[in-house]
């Protein structure tokens with residue numbers, strides 16, 4: 401079900417100096433973000449004939465937004481979408497969440513009428529892009545990451561025509577190195593769309609980097625997010641975990657954690673959908689072979705499935 405996270409990174413250092421957000425403030429920010437989804441994001445999907453109305457209704461009732469705490473400072477992607485039987489959760493990295501919080505008025509009851517400072521307008525423009533991206537993953541569970549990235553650009557082009565102030569502000573947010581977002585590749589993508597140029601090479605740069613960032617995410621969160629990924633991204637994430645496990649630049653403990661992620665993700669996939677497991681497994685073994693994987697202490701369910709697939 402679902403899919404995954406906006407492929408934009410941020411700078412831990414420059415966003416580390418933001419004031420901390422307490423629980424009451426965090427809840428206020430979440431209400432504001434939900435308001436953006438209700439008023440600005442869901443209506444665009446309701447008009448989209450490619451979106452299943454029943455699924456859209458379910459999504460609109462069963463999503464949560466959370467501030468993602470990253471105590472070890474390991475996570476570099478701005479947001480992560482997970483799916484469980486209870487519904488979807490959009491995890492917004494604490495630094496990015498606080499960046500959004502910092503920019504918007506302290507009195508959130510006045511947020512609709514008050515015009516936030518320039519920093520706030522940038523933060524809200526970026527928040528809308530982020531939320532739109534994750535919502536698209538929820539309402540189009542079979543779309544692949546590249547498709548959603550291109551939809552982000554199409555969304556921006558619509559705004560460029562209908563709401564040029566928003567579009568300018570979004571570009572400022574993506575290009576604002578001081579603000580801490582590293583949106584340069586997304587900016588290039590928008591430039592290409594403006595000029596109606598091919599974007600294949602850019603998307604081909606964004607996807608593997610995004611997969612590497614996801615491979616760094618702690619195991620529990622990654623497993624929840626895995627269900628929301630398209631097949632291509634699933635393959636890339638598993639490969640990125642595997643490459644980390646073979647890379648001697650990492651400490652042994654990190655390498656073995658990465659290999660455990662590979663096995664866990666394969667098991668997760670096997671439990672959800674055997675056919676998709678076989679496709680992903682075949683893509684993996686075409687590249688890396690099966691022997692290396694079987695040398696490891698492989699859980700018996702997986703090794704049985706692996707032998708079937710060989």
Ligand SMILES: [Zn+2]
Nearest residue numbers: 404405406548
């Ligand atoms: Zn995504």
